Amino acid sequence: MYSISLPESLAETVRVHVGPGEFSAYVAEAFEQRVAMDKVRETVFSTDFAQSPSAFRSAQEMKECLGSSPPADPGGSAGQALPQPPPHLGP
Incomplete structure (x- = not known):
C-alpha cells in the first residue's frame, strides 16, 4: 500500500465526482x-516502421494523436529521432 500526495482541489473534485468509498479505486x-x-x-515511438509503408502511415497518425515527442524514458532513449519514412514514400 502506498500513500500519495495530491493537490487538495483535485482530490476534492475526485471525491465529489465518485462519491464516498470510491476514491482509491478511481485513482488506481x-x-x-x-x-x-x-x-x-513507448511502442509507437520505438517501433521501426521502415519495412511497411501502411504501418508507417498508421504509426504517424498514432504519433500525431499521442503528441509530437516520445515519452520520458528512464532508460535513456528519450529524445531519439522519430523513424523516417521509407525512401519511396517521401516526406
Whole structure:
C-alpha cells in the first residue's frame, strides 16, 4: 500500500465526482490507464516502421494523436529521432 500526495482541489473534485468509498479505486484506475497509454506510446515511438509503408502511415497518425515527442524514458532513449519514412514514400 502506498500513500500519495495530491493537490487538495483535485482530490476534492475526485471525491465529489465518485462519491464516498470510491476514491482509491478511481485513482488506481486512472494510474492503470496512464501506464497502459505510456506503454502504447513507448511502442509507437520505438517501433521501426521502415519495412511497411501502411504501418508507417498508421504509426504517424498514432504519433500525431499521442503528441509530437516520445515519452520520458528512464532508460535513456528519450529524445531519439522519430523513424523516417521509407525512401519511396517521401516526406
